[in-house]
Amino acid sequence: MTGFIRELIRNKYAYLLVLPAVVYVFIFSYASYPYLLVAFQHFDYNKGLFNSDWAGLANFQFFFKSNDAMRVTWNTIKLNVLFLIFVTFFALMLAILFNEIRNKLYIRLAQTTLIFPSFLSWIIVSYMMYSLFATEYGIINQTLKGLGIEQMNWYSNPNPWPTILVSMKVWKDAGMASIIYLAAITGIDGSLYESADLDGATRWQKMTRITLPLIMPTVTILTLLNLGKIFYADFGMIYAIIGDNGVLYPTTDVIDTYVFRALRMVGDPSNAAAVGLFQSTVGLLLVFVANWITRRYFKEGALY
Amino acid sequence: MTTIGRRFSPGVIGIYLLLTIFALACLLPMVMTLVVSFSDENSIVNKGYSLFPDAFSLDGYRAIFANSEIIFKGYGISLFITAVGTVLALFLTAIGAYTLANPQVKYRNHLALFFFITTLFNAGIVPWYLMVKKLGLLDNILALIIPSLLFSAFNMFLIRNFMESLPDALRESAYIDGANDLTIAFRIYMPLSLPALATISLFYAIGYWNDWWNAIMLVDNKDLYPLQYILFQLRSNIQMLEMLPKGAGNEYTMPAESVKMATVIITIGPIALLYPYLQRYFVKGLVVGSVKG
Numbered sequence: 001m002t003g004f005i006r007e008l009i010r011n012k013y014a015y016l017l018v019l020p021a022v023v024y025v026f027i028f029s030y031a032s033y034p035y036l037l038v039a040f041q042h043f044d045y046n047k048g049l050f051n052s053d054w055a056g057l058a059n060f061q062f063f064f065k066s067n068d069a070m071r072v073t074w075n076t077i078k079l080n081v082l083f084l085i086f087v088t089f090f091a092l093m094l095a096i097l098f099n100e101i102r103n104k105l106y107i108r109l110a111q112t113t114l115i116f117p118s119f120l121s122w123i124i125v126s127y128m129m130y131s132l133f134a135t136e137y138g139i140i141n142q143t144l145k146g147l148g149i150e151q152m153n154w155y156s157n158p159n160p161w162p163t164i165l166v167s168m169k170v171w172k173d174a175g176m177a178s179i180i181y182l183a184a185i186t187g188i189d190g191s192l193y194e195s196a197d198l199d200g201a202t203r204w205q206k207m208t209r210i211t212l213p214l215i216m217p218t219v220t221i222l223t224l225l226n227l228g229k230i231f232y233a234d235f236g237m238i239y240a241i242i243g244d245n246g247v248l249y250p251t252t253d254v255i256d257t258y259v260f261r262a263l264r265m266v267g268d269p270s271n272a273a274a275v276g277l278f279q280s281t282v283g284l285l286l287v288f289v290a291n292w293i294t295r296r297y298f299k300e301g302a303l304y
Numbered sequence: 305m306t307t308i309g310r311r312f313s314p315g316v317i318g319i320y321l322l323l324t325i326f327a328l329a330c331l332l333p334m335v336m337t338l339v340v341s342f343s344d345e346n347s348i349v350n351k352g353y354s355l356f357p358d359a360f361s362l363d364g365y366r367a368i369f370a371n372s373e374i375i376f377k378g379y380g381i382s383l384f385i386t387a388v389g390t391v392l393a394l395f396l397t398a399i400g401a402y403t404l405a406n407p408q409v410k411y412r413n414h415l416a417l418f419f420f421i422t423t424l425f426n427a428g429i430v431p432w433y434l435m436v437k438k439l440g441l442l443d444n445i446l447a448l449i450i451p452s453l454l455f456s457a458f459n460m461f462l463i464r465n466f467m468e469s470l471p472d473a474l475r476e477s478a479y480i481d482g483a484n485d486l487t488i489a490f491r492i493y494m495p496l497s498l499p500a501l502a503t504i505s506l507f508y509a510i511g512y513w514n515d516w517w518n519a520i521m522l523v524d525n526k527d528l529y530p531l532q533y534i535l536f537q538l539r540s541n542i543q544m545l546e547m548l549p550k551g552a553g554n555e556y557t558m559p560a561e562s563v564k565m566a567t568v569i570i571t572i573g574p575i576a577l578l579y580p581y582l583q584r585y586f587v588k589g590l591v592v593g594s595v596k597g
Contacts, residue, residue, distance in 0.1 A: 017400065038430060038431070101323070110324070117330055127565065
């Protein structure tokens, strides 16, 4: 104990510097954990955490017995897995293609264009999408009309939305993600390509036999780390684009939007907390599993 | 094969073609938004959104400048929370990182674990919301700055990694000269970590400028809406207007479509202006962050 205090005194200024961050994280993370108990209560804002009635597992039963549980869980996982696969695929492809190009000016221009969407908020993107998909004025329906094909009321048909959301995710994120892969490719030993040239390898052979296998570890590690997050939906994206358009819920409603509505619109914090706790618990398990696999096969890439 | 032959082989042309198609696909929605914001409203009504409107007009922008007090207020709020939030967040993150990077500090790894656990287990929005409510931050401009975004453990680890790569001799010789950690952190480590700090401050600035999560969760007072959240509300309202039957006494004369897109353009404005810097630092920061983890 005296050793502990002596250490604090010896490095008092260093501990002082980290103190604000410690206090901040303590308040907004650790100190808020007791509120998880709300999930087991019929929480009443007026009565507070200590005086609200206990509900046992009723909030969980309410959620899991509803039709929503299956829908939001499935949509969350389905959309996230699709996002992960397609963003990784396109980012990887862009990186490999960029690596083949020597014209610096072209690379700069193309990268500038491809990265820009990642700086926009999903609200802005939702406006841009609206100019594409709007029923009356949207450019897609205008084109369909021009071609004599029947127009579609996009905002009232849930079926095309998984495809649309995946496309927009790729549109927004693939350019930025390709930067990381390009950095990994740049790190590949150049002599490999030189000796391949001497052996008369074609460009295609070099791309598929040298570049691709050598960045696969990076790809796998990043994918595994992201796999730990697939139980958390991108609320900002889904809610900005779908909003409260209930017609589209069957294919687009996710856990995070469900929790948001339960808390802020229905005004049932206990139900929201129960679903949130379900999400956090499964999310934590997924992080452990993903990290365990990563550590087992790619020691250096593990999170901890 | 000659150099010229190699340069223009079908393979290379195919690669250029593919990349160009991608880049154009990225560009199209943005160009579209820009063109619509300058389009004449009648042209939109007749032709729909188009890259080649019949007539251009500044009506959309005029309408914003003439009667959209709420948008200007939102602009002010957004600028304020971005400026104050970024400075506070950077300060909090950077000084904490210095301690974690200092091998003299015996408990630095315990501290790092303390921060790291919160990135593994996220209690969800309900405990967070109830905590913010308990602190009395609801419907307060501070709610747009403090409860989230202000601090990210990942960003702190990134700065720590950068500071750890600086030579230890710097700190040790400063200790010998009688400097304490406060002096060393602010006079030596911060200036030397400028590239990392610039990257992180851009992460924070973009985060604050694009944020509407804090607003939708914590603020009901219209006077405190940041620009992004106003856009969110505006879209819902205009969509509602669109659902009403047209003609029956509710023909709105406001150039609704071009106003919408003009608002989007002025919201993107600051980001587009800063973009050359953003791109350079983001790319560097991303690469550093991903390689060193």
